[in-house]
Amino acid sequence: MPFNRISGPIEDLHIWTATSNGFSFVISFETRSGPGLRGRPGYLASWRPIHQSRCAIKIGGSPFTTLAEVEMACTDMLAHLIRPA
Template sequence: MQFSRVISPVENMQIWNANSNGFSFVISYETRAGPGLHGRPGFVASWRPIYENRCAIKVGGSPFGTLIEAERACDAMLGLLVTP
C-alpha cells in the first residue's frame, strides 16, 4: 500500500491514509499534549471496510515508534483481511 499524507488545516496534525482491496487504512501521529491528536505518543494505525458504515478498528501494536513500523503493520493486517 502507498500511504499519502493528508493535508489538514489544523497545524501540526499528522495523518496518512491508504486504500486497498476495499479497506481504508489511516495512520495518525499522537502526543500527550500540544497541537494535533492526543493519546499515547506514537503512530496509531487503524482500518475499516470502505463500503460499510463501520467504525475504525485499531491495528494491534499501536502506537508504533515509527511511521514505517505502522505502515508494515497495516500491510500485515491487509494480508490477514484478504486471506480466505
C-alpha cells in the same frame, strides 16, 4: 500499500490514509501534549471496510514508534484480511 499524508489548514495534525482491496487504513501521530492529536505517544493505526458502515478497528500493537513500523503493520493486516478463508 502507499500512504498519503492528509494536508489541510491545520499543519499540526499528522494523518495518513491509504485504501486497498476494499479496505481503508488511517495512521495518526499522537503526543501527550503540544499541537495536534493528543493521546498515547506514537503512531496509531486503524482499518475498516470501505463499503460498509462500520466503526474503525485499531490495529494491534498501536501505538508504534516509527512510521515505517506502522505502515508494515497495516500491510500485514491487509494481507490477513484478504487471505482466503
